[in-house]
Amino acid sequence: MPLAITLVSPRDPRAAALLAESHALMDSLFPPEANAYLDIEALCDPSVTFYGAVEDGELLGCAALAHKDGYGEVKSMFVAPVARGIGVARRLLEHLEAAAEREGLHLLRLETGDKLAAAVSLYERYGYTRREPFGGYQTNGSSLFYEKAVSAPS
Secondary structure, eight states: OOOEEEEOOTTSHHHHHHHHHHHHHHHHHSOGGGOOOOOHHHHTSTTEEEEEEEETTEEEEEEEEEEETTEEEEEEEEEOGGGTTTTHHHHHHHHHHHHHHHTTOOEEEEEEETTOHHHHHHHHHTTOEEOOOOTTOOOOSSEEEEEEEOSOOO
16 A cells, blocks of 8 residues: 555554654754653644654654644654665655645744754655744754744735
């Protein structure tokens, strides 16, 4: 079966394993105060929609759309190492942008790390522009902040 982006529970064992791998990577690259990842319980909050990239029953990547006051936030974007370089992150990001637009979220924001070159390249290639910290984020020496208008407000 071709790659499909679908709703997935963060409690799904495949998702939990992928999230654990993502969190371990973040913990290895950044100091604790710079890690803003959401745990499984936070990803299960009704204000967050969690998606998985599934192919042949295997979860290859995940991403979440957190509904904030006046914008959506891209969270938990992660692709399994075996699936990198084949467009999984691109497909997840496109799906999040389309979902945000459908849900009336005309602005997407995100935080990523300065050591995540592939992520930074993806976001910049898709038109995300650097901005100052937003929400509860603070400048910490390794976080980068981006935003993108996904549709014109009506």
